Amino acid sequence: MASESRLYQISTDTRARLRKFRLNTSRAQSAQALILSIDKKSFEIQPSTGDVLATLEDIADALPEHAPRFVLLSYPLTLGDGRLSVPYVMLNWMPATVGSELRMLYAGAKELVRNTAEVGKVLDVAEEEDVLAVQEVLAGDS
Numbered sequence: 001m002a003s004e005s006r007l008y009q010i011s012t013d014t015r016a017r018l019r020k021f022r023l024n025t026s027r028a029q030s031a032q033a034l035i036l037s038i039d040k041k042s043f044e045i046q047p048s049t050g051d052v053l054a055t056l057e058d059i060a061d062a063l064p065e066h067a068p069r070f071v072l073l074s075y076p077l078t079l080g081d082g083r084l085s086v087p088y089v090m091l092n093w094m095p096a097t098v099g100s101e102l103r104m105l106y107a108g109a110k111e112l113v114r115n116t117a118e119v120g121k122v123l124d125v126a127e128e129e130d131v132l133a134v135q136e137v138l139a140g141d142s
Helices: 002-007 012-025 056-062 100-117 128-132 134-141
Strands: 032-038 045-047 069-074 088-093 121-125
Touching: 012 032, 012 045, 012 069, 012 100, 032 056, 032 100, 045 100, 056 128, 069 100, 088 100, 088 134, 121 134, 128 134
Parallel strands: 088 121
Antiparallel strands: 032 045, 032 069, 069 088
16 A cells, blocks of 8 residues: 555545545435545545535436546445444446546555545446446345
8 A cells, every 4th residue: 555655645634524424424314425536637536526425326427427436435224134234335436438547547546545435345336327236236245
């Protein structure tokens, strides 16, 4: 991780926002997501919008068709025995149309974002249908 931390930057404000997001969503009653992007000039990892999204449909609509993104997602599920589980995962959005330069840029930052955001699992998604199927994937893991 030392080489990634020298190339990519995550500001103190962004780190604080990621921590606050993780703590605030741990007991959420509805899905909450934050989309992150990388500035190609400064290599700074930052929220791409100020909005916290609340549905898988909103997330799918907000993701660009030709650019990768990291999505931090807290998704409440009711387990078979009635208990509430709130998995905190990262979606690695990488559409098939993304060029090799951006693929490499995001691949190099994936573990840094995962570790900084303290997510439990990373799911690779490439199409809108993959995002909409996240609930089934998470329910199957429980």
